[in-house]
Amino acid sequence: MARSFFDIALHAEYRAERVPQVVKRWAGPLRVWMHSGAGDAGQQRRLLQSHLKHLSRLTRLPVRFVAREADANVRVYFAGEGELRGLAASRLSPTAYRELDRSVCISTIHFNRRSEITRGTILIPVRRAEALGKLNACVVEEVTQMLGLINDSKTARHTVFSDITDDDQLTGLDYLLIRLLYSPYLRTGMDARQAAPLVQHQLDLWELTGELQQADRLAAVQMRLAGR
Numbered sequence: 270m271a272r273s274f275f276d277i278a279l280h281a282e283y284r285a286e287r288v289p290q291v292v293k294r295w296a297g298p299l300r301v302w303m304h305s306g307a308g309d310a311g312q313q314r315r316l317l318q319s320h321l322k323h324l325s326r327l328t329r330l331p332v333r334f335v336a337r338e339a340d341a342n343v344r345v346y347f348a349g350e351g352e353l354r355g356l357a358a359s360r361l362s363p364t365a366y367r368e369l370d371r372s373v374c375i376s377t378i379h380f381n382r383r384s385e386i387t388r389g390t391i392l393i394p395v396r397r398a399e400a401l402g403k404l405n406a407c408v409v410e411e412v413t414q415m416l417g418l419i420n421d422s423k424t425a426r427h428t429v430f431s432d433i434t435d436d437d438q439l440t441g442l443d444y445l446l447i448r449l450l451y452s453p454y455l456r457t458g459m460d461a462r463q464a465a466p467l468v469q470h471q472l473d474l475w476e477l478t479g480e481l482q483q484a485d486r487l488a489a490v491q492m493r494l495a496g497r
């Protein structure tokens with residue numbers, strides 16, 4: 270569990286991005302704005318709202334939708350093919366833009382000197398995602414990664430962040446990883462050496478309370494409460 274956490278939370282998905290290997294997470298509310306350039310905007314909004322509700326329950330981060338793009342710190346683009354490259358070039362990092370053709374969906378975050386995440390951008394090519402049956406999976410993975418779990422692991426199994434399994438809903442492991450990242454014992458800017466004893470302390474507490482053993486059931490309960 271601890272190895273999976275440090276692999277997914279402290280490393281970056283794209284090696285070309287020079288991301289400090291420290292704890293990165295949001296310190297304040299998420300103000301979300303959504304754009305729909307293709308597909309069913311109502312369905313897209315429902316998927317996004319229900320997953321954000323789920324994540325808000327796990328992290329205690331307040332979430333609200335805003336009417337103007339300028340007021341948002343989280344921007345989600347359900348993009349049509351005609352606007353895809355223009356949005357990617359103007360909204361994503363250069364490294365993320367170069368990965369566009371190799372990705373079903375893609376996201377990027379910005380953080381300050383204290384490693385607090387201040388802005389997140391998610392780009393979902395609707396037709397591409399729908400053709401692969403991945404629209405819901407894109408929402409789940411990219412929005413969750415935007416919380417600070419930014420790496421796709423080559424070793425972790427049964428997680429939406431895995432390169433070797435194909436989960437498209439949050440698993441028990443994901444439930445624990447999100448709770449760990451937003452544990453009150455951790456602080457932004459901690460490296461693996463500083464965070465390791467605190468992560469282990471939290472895991473020990475959860476083992477005593479049975480939360481580790483019941484993670485799959487608790488994750489399913491939280492999903493039902495969020496209407497997923």
